Amino acid sequence: xxxxxxxxxxxxxxxxxxxxxxxxxxxFDAMPGYGPGASSSDANPLPVVRPGQLPAAYQRxxxxxxxxxxxxxxxTLGDKLVILGHFYQRDEVVQYADFVGDSFQLANAALTxxxxxxxxxxxxxxxAETADILAGTEQRVILPNLAAGxxxxxxxxxxxxxxxxxxxxxLYGTEPDAEGRMPLMPVTYMNSSAALKAFCGRHGGIVxxxxxxxxxxxxxxxxxxxVLFFPDQHLGRNTASAMGIxxxxxxxxxxxxxxLGQTEETLRDAKVLLWHGFCSVHKRFTVEQIEQARAQYEGxxxxxxxxxPKPVVDAxxxxxxxxxxxxxxxxxxxxxxxxxxxxxxxxxxxxxQYPDRTIFCLDPVVCPCSTMYRIHPGYLAWVxxxxxxxxxxxxxxxxxxxARDAKVALERMLAAKPR
Ligand code: 13P
Ligand code: SF4
Numbered sequence: 152x153x154x155x156x157x158x159x160x161x162x163x164x165x166x167x168x169x170x171x172x173x174x175x176x177x178x179f180d181a182m183p184g185y186g187p188g189a190s191s192s193d194a195n196p197l198p199v200v201r202p203g204q205l206p207a208a209y210q211r212x213x214x215x216x217x218x219x220x221x222x223x224x225x226x227t228l229g230d231k232l233v234i235l236g237h238f239y240q241r242d243e244v245v246q247y248a249d250f251v252g253d254s255f256q257l258a259n260a261a262l263t264x265x266x267x268x269x270x271x272x273x274x275x276x277x278x279a280e281t282a283d284i285l286a287g288t289e290q291r292v293i294l295p296n297l298a299a300g301x302x303x304x305x306x307x308x309x310x311x312x313x314x315x316x317x318x319x320x321x322l323y324g325t326e327p328d329a330e331g332r333m334p335l336m337p338v339t340y341m342n343s344s345a346a347l348k349a350f351c352g353r354h355g356g357i358v359x360x361x362x363x364x365x366x367x368x369x370x371x372x373x374x375x376x377x378v379l380f381f382p383d384q385h386l387g388r389n390t391a392s393a394m395g396i397x398x399x400x401x402x403x404x405x406x407x408x409x410x411l412g413q414t415e416e417t418l419r420d421a422k423v424l425l426w427h428g429f430c431s432v433h434k435r436f437t438v439e440q441i442e443q444a445r446a447q448y449e450g451x452x453x454x455x456x457x458x459x460p461k462p463v464v465d466a467x468x469x470x471x472x473x474x475x476x477x478x479x480x481x482x483x484x485x486x487x488x489x490x491x492x493x494x495x496x497x498x499x500x501x502x503x504q505y506p507d508r509t510i511f512c513l514d515p516v517v518c519p520c521s522t523m524y525r526i527h528p529g530y531l532a533w534v535x536x537x538x539x540x541x542x543x544x545x546x547x548x549x550x551x552x553x554a555r556d557a558k559v560a561l562e563r564m565l566a567a568k569p570r
Contacts, residue, residue, distance in 0.1 A: 382428030
């Protein structure tokens with residue numbers, strides 16, 4: 152039997168990236184940083200992510216009682232409830248999800264259940280915001296633990312992006328070229344706040360996910376000479392480089408440095424300007440890990456997420472979104488050996504689903520996304536019990552004006568079809 156990630160961490164905390172992970176999330180929710188785990192060194196820019204709150208009674212409940220409460224609440228609420236679970240969510244929670252998928256699939260999944268009054272999103276904050284923007288006006292979105300943010304999403308805040316934008320507009324101006332292309336377009340990764348999606352909506356820009364980033368960049372270059380891409384530098388660099396753009400034309404800017412940390416000549420020549428964000432989980436993967444996997448298993452295939460650094464993506468056999476990784480494994484043959492560079496919960500689940508293949512995580516240390524990991528069954532039981540009692544807990548509600556502009560950028564993405 153394959154052990155769940157939580158069982159592995161609790162069974163041998165010393166083999167995880169932080170022994171603190173073995174504690175309940177309520178023990179580290181109130182800590183000033185993101186808490187133990189992969190994102191522990193990232194600053195928590197409160198109040199973007201609010202500390203979680205779980206009544207003491209739920210903290211003390213046994214696993215059996217929490218699971219009994221979840222099952223009972225689900226049965227009582229029936230079709231009025233839909234639970235969405237991201238691929239990176241822990242198994243103890245994902246087992247209750249009506250839909251399991253990537254951030255984009257889950258945002259759309261909510262649309263297929265208009266009868267559901269409550270959408271409980273077992274993922275992170277930006278995913279719940281996106282679901283709220285796309286959901287019907289009668290539907291409400293709930294994030295079981297409000298401290299479940301995304302450290303990468305929080306690396307680009309609206310003020311900083313506005314500042315960089317203004318500096319760049321001063322340099323490039325606003326006049327379109329002879330082909331009608333504007334000087335600069337903002338493109339935000341789905342892993343960003345609703346405010347930044349709205350910023351893109353207002354400035355002719357668009358949202359992308361890791362599954363459609365190349366299509367979105369092509370769409371952008373039909374309408375603009377350059378792109379400001381945020382927050383993930385790696386997805387931006389990997390996608391632009393795969394489109395044939397030389398690295399010199401994909402500089403990274405830093406809003407805290409004079410001149411955005413680049414010469415005027417570099418900025419003028421740029422095609423894609425990268426923000427300095429990154430994912431703490433995916434930056435752990437290295438070329439050495441790939442070499443080791445290949446040395447250990449001849450013929451081993453390596454697939455990584457495009458949030459990994461470019462040398463890792465270049466060294467792998469393939470790179471793709473969470474759903475592309477799932478599809479890659481699905482298309483493999485019994486006996487195949489597949490090393491995966493993405494979050495451990497998804498890798499572990501794929502290994503359990505395909506026991507006739509050897510599937511393992513490139514990183515030998517057990518290191519889940521520590522923010523996603525904060526959705527513990529205790530929080531799920533608490534929000535579901537609330538719904539049964541007619542009380543909505545931890546609702547994510549995007550401001551109407553922000554939602555309107557953000558929806559424009561999301562709808563552009565939906566309309567941008569690959570050529
Ligand atoms: P997906 O958009 O593939 O779900 O990925 C989200 C994410 O946070 C990856 O780290
Ligand atoms: Fe954010 Fe990285 Fe976690 Fe994805 S894995 S939710 S990018 S911190």
